[in-house]
Amino acid sequence: MADFGGDVEGFRAEARSWLEANFPRSLRDNSGALEEAMMGARRPTGDAELWRGRMAQKGWGAPTWPAAYGGGGLTPIQARVLGEEMAAIGATNPIVGMGTSMFGPTLLEYGTEDQKQRHIPPIVRGELRWCQGYSEPGAGSDLASLQTKCEDAGDHWLVNGQKIWTSGAQYADWCFCLVRTDTARKHEGISFVLIDMHQAAVETRPIKLIAGSSPFCETFFTNARVEKNDMVGPLNGGWSVGKRLLQHERSGQGGGRMLGTGPSLPELAKTYVGVDAAGRIADADLRSRIAAHMIDARAHALTIRRAASEARGNQNPSATTSIMKNSSTRIGQEKAELTLEIMGSRGLGWEGDDFTPAEREAVRGWLSGKAWTIFGGSAEIQNNIISKRILGLPDPLGANAQ
Ligand SMILES: Cc1cc2nc3c(=O)[nH]c(=O)nc-3n(C[C@H](O)[C@H](O)[C@H](O)COP(=O)(O)OP(=O)(O)OC[C@H]3O[C@@H](n4cnc5c(N)ncnc54)[C@H](O)[C@@H]3O)c2cc1C
Structure with missing residues (x-):
C-alpha cells in the first residue's frame, strides 16, 4: 500500500473508519450483483440500496468530482487511497454506469453551469441511468457519417432517426446522443444533445447477443423532444465533445x-x-x-x-x-x-x-x-x-x- 505522507495518511484513517461503519458486510466481494443492480433491469434493494444511499450522500461514488455538484471533492491521491481502503475490505463503488464513467466527466468539462447543476447531482447519487446514442446502422467506425437529424423547432429541438447497439437503452432514463444539425458538413455538422428516454417518441428494441443476453438495443427517435438547454457545447460543435467522451470511455x-x-x-x-x-x-x-x-x-x-x-x-x-x-x-x-x-x-x-x-x-x-x-x-x-x-x-x- 502506498504511503503518501501525513495528510494523506490522515485521510486514510478517516476513510477506513467511515467504511468500517457504513459498508454492509453482506456486499463483500459482490461487485457483479452491485453492477447488475445499477445497470441492469433491477434497481438496487436491501443492503445494495443502503450502500448506494450512503455513498451517494458522501459523494464518494464520484470521489474527485466537485463537492458543489455532490461529488466527493477529493484529490486524485485521496481517491486512490479510498479505492485501496475499499479494496482491502472487499467493497466496490455502487455508483457505476455510463453517467459516472463517461458522461459526467465530459459534462464537467464542456457543460454550462445550468447543465452541471441539473445533471451531475443525480449521477453522483446513482439515481439515473444514461445510455450512449452514437452508433447508427450506417455509422460505426466512421461515426461522423451519422444521420440522426436534429432540427430547430422554436423553443426546443426535434430529433428523428435510428441508433443501434445502444447499451442499456431499454433501462436508461437519459441518452447522450450525437445528432446531425448540418447536412452540408460532416464533422462540423454534428451536435451533442441530451434526450429524455421517458417519452413516447423514443422506442427501444433489445438485440439478442451470441452469449444469450440482450445488453443493447436498436433505438428509434420519432419527433423526440430535446430542450434547448440540453445541447452540450455549441451548435455543430458536438464532435469535440463526443470525442472527449470516447476518451473517457476508453480510459x-x-x-x-x-x-x-x-x-x-x-x-x-x-x-x-x-x-x-x-x-x-x-x-x-x-x-x-x-x-x-x-x-x-x-x-x-x-x-x-x-x-x-x-x-x-x-x-x-x-x-x-x-x-x-x-x-x-x-x-x-x-x-x-x-x-x-x-x-x-x-x-x-x-x-x-x-x-x-x-x-x-x-x-x-x-x-x-x-x-x-x-x-x-x-x-x-x-x-x-x-x-x-x-x-x-x-x-x-x-x-x-x-
Ligand atoms: C457490446 C457492444 C456494446 C456497444 N455499445 C454501444 C453503445 O452503448 N452505444 C453506441 O453508440 N455504440 C455501441 N456499440 C457499437 C460500437 O461502438 C460499434 O460496433 C463500433 O464502433 C464498430 O462499428 P460497426 O459495428 O458499425 O463496425 P464497422 O464500422 O462496420 O467495422 C467493421 C470492421 O471494419 C473495420 N474497419 C472499419 N473502418 C476501418 C478503418 N478505417 N481502418 C481499419 N479498419 C476499419 C473495423 O475495425 C471492424 O473490424 C457497441 C458495440 C458492442 C459490440
Missing part, C-alpha cells in the same frame, strides 16, 4: 474486467491438465504460453499504475487511452481463450448440469469478450488513432478520426 476500458476475470490460469491448468513430477503444469507448451500471458498482464497492470501515479492533478484522458484499451482487451481475450483451451471438452458447456457453473461461465465470458475489441471503437480504429495522434503518421483518409 475505463484500460483495466478491470477487460483484463479477464475468473480463477488464476496456473491453478486452473493444474486442475484440468494435471502436473508433472516437479509439480508444474504437465503440458510444457501450455505452461510457457500461460507464463507469457501472465507477464503481459502484469506489465500492463504496472503500466496503468505508473501512468496513474505520473498524472498530476485532474488531467483529462488523451489518445494514449487507445493504447491501454487495445492492450487490456487483447490480454483479456487471450485469458478467455487460454481458459477454454485448458478446460478442453469441459470448456464447451452452455447449459444444463453436465457442466459446472464456472465452466458454463467460461464459455459465456469467452463469447462476450469478443465485444471488447469492438465497442468504444474497434481495435483497428484504435490503431489508426495511435498511428495518427501518437506516432504522428500521415492519415491516408485525411479524416478527423475519433
